[in-house]
Amino acid sequence: MDDFSLVRKCIEGDADAYRHIVDRYKDRIARVVYSMTESRSEVEDLTQEVFIKAYRSLPRFKFDSSLHTWLYRIAVNHTIDHLRKKKLAKFFSLDGLDEWLLGRMRGTSYADKKTPEDINRSEVKELVDWGLSKLSQEAKTILVLREYEGMGYEEIADVLEISVPAVKSRLFRAREELKKILMPALRGEI
């Protein structure tokens, strides 16, 4: 059954239709939530919250965008909201300070690695994850949607509720930001 028919059945009160929607999209939604949070321990709860939120918003679903981008939109907004609250909580807690100090003491160093080829696969992963974690939320979100989820400009525009030209310039800025973070590390300046 196609997505729109499932949504209609859900709104009519068919519980089985919603079960189908959850089963169809849970893995994709979980992956985007994970990409944004990088937290295995939080992904299950957050993804569940996304589907609960989606269910409650279903009566307001407009059939002008796909269910898939609509769910992504809820997931992205919910995750950003969660990260913002977490950041705020961390800011006011001593744990945040400890973590910051530990980070300063350890120092993520790639000084002995000269080119990307010298760094093995797991180290590349570590490096890219580190780079992503240093990005602004806006930059990270758009790169996740583009590079991890492989979304087109129109789709990203729909998820983030911005125009296609805005997607282009936001992507440009995000890549520039990531480049500024990664390049010194790859050159061994960090």
Next chain:
Amino acid sequence: MKKNNKTQCPVKEDLIASLIDNEGNAEQNETMQKHVQTCTVCSSLVYSFSNTSELLKNNRPEPVHLSPSFTAEVMDEVYGVEYKGLLDDIIILSRKVVTAGIMLVVILLAFMFIPEDAAIDVITMDEVLPVNNDVDGRIFEDVIEKEEITYDDVVSLTFTQR
């Protein structure tokens, strides 16, 4: 082809994005491709952006393994909502019933334990009768017409009698 060595290029950033992501107008992308070959600013941007883009694509996270009960838990949560609503109503209703019951019991107890002299001002005929025996029937006649006789009546009666 000779490259110019400027640090700035008037080419719009959205054209570079379209070229890297292979989105948008094919003709535009082809023109941009030609420009990149002659412009160091754009070629270095395209090169580094393509590299980081490639890095990210290869870094795509492994699928997340949700617990087998994931869907069931979501269903419980969303379809439990209506049931929970009904349950809440029942709880609120039973609370009201219990409160009303307690109030009723309190009122009944209050009536049972009200001290008898609270009705001090009212005396029944039976209580007056012994007095009646000692008094002159004529004087008492007009008082006896009353259904309720107060202490004042009795006192005044007694004084009149003495």
